[in-house]
Amino acid sequence: MRTGIWLVGGRGSVATTTITGAAAMRAGLAPAYGCVTELPAFSSIGLPGFDELVFGGHDVVQTDLVKRAEELAAAGVFPRNLPEAVREDLMAADAEILPCADGDASSTQAMVAEALVADINDFRRRNNLERVVVVNVSSTEAPIRKVPAHDSLAALREALAQGQSVLPSSSLFAYAAFLADCPFVDFTPSPGARIPALDELARERGLPYAGSDGKTGETLVKSTLAPMFAHRALRVKSWHGTNVLGGGDGANLADPERVISKSISKAMVLEAILKYQVEGGVHIHNLVDMGDWKTAWDHVTFEGFLGTRMTMQFIWQGCDSSLAAPLVLDLARLVAVAHREGVSGPMPELAFFFKDPVGTDEHELERQYIMLTDWAEGLQAKG
Amino acid sequence: MRTGIWLVGGRGSVATTTITGAAAMRAGLAPAYGCVTELPAFSSIGLPGFDELVFGGHDVVQTDLVKRAEELAAAGVFPRNLPEAVREDLMAADAEILPCADGDASSTQAMVAEALVADINDFRRRNNLERVVVVNVSSTEAPIRKVPAHDSLAALREALAQGQSVLPSSSLFAYAAFLADCPFVDFTPSPGARIPALDELARERGLPYAGSDGKTGETLVKSTLAPMFAHRALRVKSWHGTNVLGGGDGANLADPERVISKSISKAMVLEAILKYQVEGGVHIHNLVDMGDWKTAWDHVTFEGFLGTRMTMQFIWQGCDSSLAAPLVLDLARLVAVAHREGVSGPMPELAFFFKDPVGTDEHELERQYIMLTDWAEGLQAKG
Amino acid sequence: MRTGIWLVGGRGSVATTTITGAAAMRAGLAPAYGCVTELPAFSSIGLPGFDELVFGGHDVVQTDLVKRAEELAAAGVFPRNLPEAVREDLMAADAEILPCADGDASSTQAMVAEALVADINDFRRRNNLERVVVVNVSSTEAPIRKVPAHDSLAALREALAQGQSVLPSSSLFAYAAFLADCPFVDFTPSPGARIPALDELARERGLPYAGSDGKTGETLVKSTLAPMFAHRALRVKSWHGTNVLGGGDGANLADPERVISKSISKAMVLEAILKYQVEGGVHIHNLVDMGDWKTAWDHVTFEGFLGTRMTMQFIWQGCDSSLAAPLVLDLARLVAVAHREGVSGPMPELAFFFKDPVGTDEHELERQYIMLTDWAEGLQAKG
Amino acid sequence: MRTGIWLVGGRGSVATTTITGAAAMRAGLAPAYGCVTELPAFSSIGLPGFDELVFGGHDVVQTDLVKRAEELAAAGVFPRNLPEAVREDLMAADAEILPCADGDASSTQAMVAEALVADINDFRRRNNLERVVVVNVSSTEAPIRKVPAHDSLAALREALAQGQSVLPSSSLFAYAAFLADCPFVDFTPSPGARIPALDELARERGLPYAGSDGKTGETLVKSTLAPMFAHRALRVKSWHGTNVLGGGDGANLADPERVISKSISKAMVLEAILKYQVEGGVHIHNLVDMGDWKTAWDHVTFEGFLGTRMTMQFIWQGCDSSLAAPLVLDLARLVAVAHREGVSGPMPELAFFFKDPVGTDEHELERQYIMLTDWAEGLQAKG
Helix, strand or coil: EEEEEEECHHHHHHHHHHHHHHHHHHHHCCCCCCCHHCCHHHHHCCCCHHEEEEEECCCCCCCCCCHHHHHHHHHCCCCCCHHHHHHHHHHHHHHHCCHHHCCCCCCCCCHHHHHHHHHHHHHHHHCCCEEEEEECCCCCCCCCCCHHCCCHHHHHHHHHHHCCCCCCCEEEEEHHHHHCCCCCEECCCCCCCCCHHHHHHHHHHHHHHEECECCCCHHHHHHHHHHHHHHHHCCEECCCEEEEEEEHHHHHCCCHHHHHHHHHHHHHHHHHHHHHCEECCCCEEEHCCCCCCEEEEEEEEEHHHHHHHEEEEEEEEEEEHHHHHHHHHHHHHHHHHHHCCCEEEEEEEHHHHHHCCCCCCCHHHHHHHHHHHHHHHHHHHHH | CCEEEEECCCCCCCHHHHHHEEEEEECCCCCCCHHHHHHHHHHCCCCCCCCEEEEECCCCCCHHHHHHHHHHCCCCCCCCEEEEEECHHHHHHHCCCCCCCCCCCCCCCCHHHHHHHHHHHHHHHHHHEEEEEEEEEECCCCCCCCCCCCCCCCHHHHHHHHCEEECCCHHHHHHHHHCCCCEEECCCCCCCCCHHHHHHHHHHHCCCECCCCEECCCHHHHHHHHHHHHCCEEEEEEEEEEEECCCCCCCHCCCHHHHHHHHHHHHHHHHHHHHCCCCCEEEEEECCCCCHEEEEEEEEEEEHHHHHHEEEEEEEEEHHHHHHHHHHHHHHHHHHHHCCCCCCECCCHHHHHHHCCCCCCCCHHHHHHHHHHHHHHHHHHHH | CEEEEEECCCCCCHHHHHHHHHEEEEECCCCCCCCCCHHHHHHHCCCCCCHHHEEEEECCCCCHHHHHHHHHHCCCCCCCCCCHHHHHHHHHHCCCCCCCCCCCCCCCCCCHHHHHHHHHHHHHHHCCCCCCEEECCCCCCCCCCCCCCHCCCCHHHHHHCCCCCCCCCHHHHHCCCHHHHEEEECCCCCCCCCCCCHHHHHCCCCCCEEEEECCCCCHHHHHHHHHHHHCCCCCCEEEEEEEEEEEHHHHCCCCCCCHHHHCCCCCCCHHHCCCCCEEEEEEEECCCCCCCEEEEEEEEEECCCHHCCCEEEEEEEEEHHHHHHHHHHHHHHHHHHHCCCCCCCCCCHHHHEECCCCCCCCCHHHHHHHHHHHHHHHHHCCC | CEEEEEEECCCCCCHHHHHHHHHHHHHHCCCCCCHHHHHHCCCCCCCCCHHHEEEEECCCCCCCCCHHHHHHHCCCCCCCCCHHHHCCCCHHHCCCCCCCCCCCCCCCCCHHHHHHHHHHHHHHHHHCEEEEEEECCCCCCCCCCHHHHHHCCCCCCCHHHHCCCCCCCCHHHHHHHHCCCCEEECCCCCCCCCCCCHHHHHHCCCEECCCCCECHHHHHHHHHHHHHHHCCCEEEEEEEEEECHHHHHHHHHHCCCHHHHHHHHHHHHHHHCCCCCCCCEEEEEEEEHHHCCCEEEEEEEEEEEHHEEEEEEEEEEHHHHHHHHHHHHHHHHHHHHHHCCCCEEEHHHHHHCCCCCCCCCCHHHHHHHHHHHHHHHHHHHCC
């Protein structure tokens, strides 16, 4: 099943790590650590192999993938020698990464979308791909303002036909993906496909989509620990989280507008699991010196039997791109299978991967994992 | 359903907190935090109410429960004013706590067992109880040496009839519990009912039993976090745990013989979940100054995508007796229901409460919780 | 040496803990932990004894000291039984705490100052005191805007004579203290006596003053650890600090204006010691649930030999009022001695107690301690 | 001042890092981070320059320095490219590292010492060195058993003359160093020169010596923080330390005999500073996975004003060899200066570098630093 992965933000840290890693695993240069789809539970559902994946994408950045990979290797995101070892794969993918087509100020969103569709279709044809999955790994956008054109596909089509700019960038990519008959995955907290008009479009064309906001670090741990407090009836009184990180993501999230999207998706997890309001918040501080190595400190106070107060703290020191990249591969592979199987609309079965999953309120990590493996088992039984 | 709870180690910290807490909740003086059985999932299975619980037990300690409760309140285990507020309940329970019948050096184990059975039967009759659940909350014993008399009930009966001493103390109590037609719960890592001969006896008399070793702190967190690493395919390279604690438990576990039982049950969790060997161990240090407030530091190293190394640490600061006591109530109530329903033999459905659960290899906390709630749902459906 | 301690903010948490603690120590009910002046180094400089201290002050709060002490005891700031045990002392002090004289909107600052002076003089006379030390323990003010009237005593006098309001509240109290011939200590980061006009006044009247901003928690540790990095030539790359706290201070510092004063005094320590700019900042989050129990997490990255990167983290869990109160006693006692000895103007010898010490740039804790003990030794030699 | 540094354990991790680092700094390839002697305070005392240092030593290990350096670079102890960049220096040093002369079972300690002296003298002559400093960086030995031959130089000489083996290995090297007219530094907790007979020898020949046990990680922090508690009169109730580390040191310290020497020198610091006994201990666990990256968790409980309990914890994540190596250079350079200046006997001025300093009871890091800089200033004044 030759499968294309079209990365919006194709030269970013996550994309570069994804492409480098896929090449490394294809070449047998690295273990499959971090790849959920390489667990035994997913061995018989007909996933595209690492040697069947072809990468392309859009990015405004010009620095080529080899150079980006060298930067990341120098920062410790993956071994030093990898960029050289997979140089040809990186160059091949780099040749498939196009500048975004929105350069011309006079272009309407409709025209931009058309150009994006053409890019994706060309990529599919050129590489002789059975299907292409579009994955958004670009920078987090500020929260969206709703406009009537989002409410239905008809309204959206009309607005675009009139030359209006009604979609945030992530949603424009989702729109183009669907027009090009591609499943769409939003790995960021940006609006993406989560607009009624786009949901309608996906269903109309029989396309699955998944999102939002990859669950890679502090929130991953939170969605693992909160059920323990809930099911042991321990009453959480406060949960404070501080994240320090540098890299592009650190700088991006230092923007108070953009961080809102992130903080919203981070905060919802706790109350969705505990079913009551908990004091405290999630704070993100840009610390250039940390680079891609995010460190999170979470401080939890809780009351046990007879109101006795106790605390739990955790310190998570993880490499963000390294945690995200294998999930991008997992999602692209799983969504490709779903597409093959005719799944249409949002995929709650993939909640395991997201801070703010579409189509479900389930935030407990382990229950999300059971949803995922149950789905895989169902496929297998059918297959 | 008037239910007796017979506590082996009835004047220990866990027992005292259990009895004080049950009285406080009966009187509406405290929230039900920490009580799993007070969650909605268990509201319709006919649990005995807090006002239907009657406490008794055995202990070699002479200090009365009021004084013990005052000591614990002074140490912050529960609010200062509680012992005074529930003084009568404490005195009533204290009157039901008997010295262990093994004083006389010439007594055989058979004779001691007979005396224990008589004590329990008297307690049931005197208090007009429908049933009595025996719970072992005494000190951890050293690991057991197997003898042929453990292999079958017939062999055990013969050995005891010959006046041999073949059972460790915890197992002698389990034996007596079964002879007195009582379900048995082992909250410690001691052998208790986990001897083939005793399993046979429990089944013969149609009695449920549960254990071993209440999962209250570091191991609770471990059994919550390890599945996250497993299901995200993150490769755990080392997991080091250090516990500092004082109190009776600190001193007891400073004994290198006894700590072995504890360490074994603590260590098994990780490998049972991850399915591979992980470097590191669990270390317990007695620090008198900490009292009942156990602090655990766990340091985990793991490899993610492409072998990138990351770490997670957690610091758990909990009050051991306060974490254990509500589980004792939960277990006694659930086992009482099981007894009513005719359950016989080991109860894997209660694995959620234990470090080393009988009758199952399931160590993942959330799956254990699903086992428990599925069982409760089944009862409800039947009821 | 009967010595008055006039507390601006006399019913706040720090003041209440100070008064309760002095009474407890006088009565032999508590050890002198936390009291620097009780160390052997200060035993022969003629400090006023705890039984020679008399408390009074100003506050807008009406809740009496007994009630405030009970609240603090309930929150764990000191033992439960203390308020009752020192009830009479608390009532006596409470009777000496007056409302601030600035109620009347038509009053000028000159008139308010006059009223404050009268209050202090009455207190001294009524209690037959040798001297009174005024200590500001009220809420942190926003940073000050400089006006020409601050530049010299003459300019200040003229502005006040014209009915102008040119002094922030803390400085008005310092002004009144000096007019009443009292030494002044600023335990907060507010401007207090740090205005050229007030410095001139203090020197003119031969009065010592000290400040600013008691060094009690995270900054105390910082000023202890930073010299280690400096003198071992380890290059600090980032130092991030997060503080979570509730109580009055938590709420107060959640005010973005007021927190500026605090953050400035917290930040300067690091660069003063290291002599180079370090990335990172100090963040303060209000978490009501924490009460007076401040928890700080500091994360430090540094480079060692050949640029190798390492990290150090610390977690400080302290009770703010409990850390501050003994220092208030120390400062009042030491400043009383200085006054007796004829010291005039700012006291750099007391830098040990402050985040932003007047009269010196020395921020290293241990060097500050040497300055303090050298001064005490000098007094002794002279005495 | 051409100065030889003769490293006992010349191919160990510390020695390899020292030699690599000196070469890197000589070549201007690395900043002088971690080098105390490069601070301004030491700029005018006539230290030998990095280009005046020549390395040699003894080791039983055969793996050459280039290979050892590559291993350390791979483990992250220093940058990957360094071993190649300073290859010639490493090869030159490697050529000066000799096997220990104790191979022959029939050799007496007197004969071995003679051979060692010859090796050192040859090294000095061959390289045309003004002086040679011998530094012990070999594995920690078990504590020593005293024998009468240690009590005086005469007794020692007689025992050796009779063919007795009375000296532990580290002391035999110190003996040889002194016979070869070299100053001696013990960077380990082994006995080294701390034997009355050897002290006598050092003084007789006018040689300075320094030790013991380089203070690089947890103890460094401890000796920095403990004075804060002492001088703020905060009463430390318990101080628990856990160290996890791998590498050669981890394995070596897993040996219960050897770890005793280490634990003794680690434990003394606290009580020497606080002047009272504190509960708790220092625990060292071998965790191969950690390699040279030692992580220490220290948990401190203390009581403040009115007995209020608080805690401080720190987590130190450092690279042991990287922390030790610059101190080896510092010590060799400083001792070389002392030798030039005619210092004889133990050097308490160098306490700043050691867990168990010879010639002084001062353990407070900052006071040790003042001792060191005062000494440097004295030299400068004289010079």
